[in-house]
Amino acid sequence: MLAAGWQDRDGAKTALLSAYLTIPIRYVFADQGFAGRLVDWARDTLRTTLEIVRKPADQPGFSVISRRWVVERTLAWLTACRRLARDYERDPAICEAIIRWAAIAGMARRLTREGPARRQARRLYNWP
Numbered sequence: 001m002l003a004a005g006w007q008d009r010d011g012a013k014t015a016l017l018s019a020y021l022t023i024p025i026r027y028v029f030a031d032q033g034f035a036g037r038l039v040d041w042a043r044d045t046l047r048t049t050l051e052i053v054r055k056p057a058d059q060p061g062f063s064v065i066s067r068r069w070v071v072e073r074t075l076a077w078l079t080a081c082r083r084l085a086r087d088y089e090r091d092p093a094i095c096e097a098i099i100r101w102a103a104i105a106g107m108a109r110r111l112t113r114e115g116p117a118r119r120q121a122r123r124l125y126n127w128p
Helices: 012-022 037-046 066-079 092-112
Strands: 027-030 049-052
Touching (some): 012 037
């Protein structure tokens, strides 16, 4: 987590190195804000490919970029877990555990369902 005055790219080396020491990641997608020397550093130091996902030069307005959409969709799935909708935790280890739990629950739900995916129905609770 970075202070509000820092750019994301300022903390990227620390985040990539921490992730690499835990689980050696070989391929990372990043947006245009991470372009530059970070790509060379990741290749030379971590032996990791850092692919910068850019919007097409001839794109006139908003359009969904496929690789970025995967990240946005995954974050939306995780925030469906009520404890991840807001940052309640003080200990980062607990927050990480809840993220893992939500990801495992989502994967298990998708693996065990039958038929194509469909939007979940809203639950209406009738409180006694």
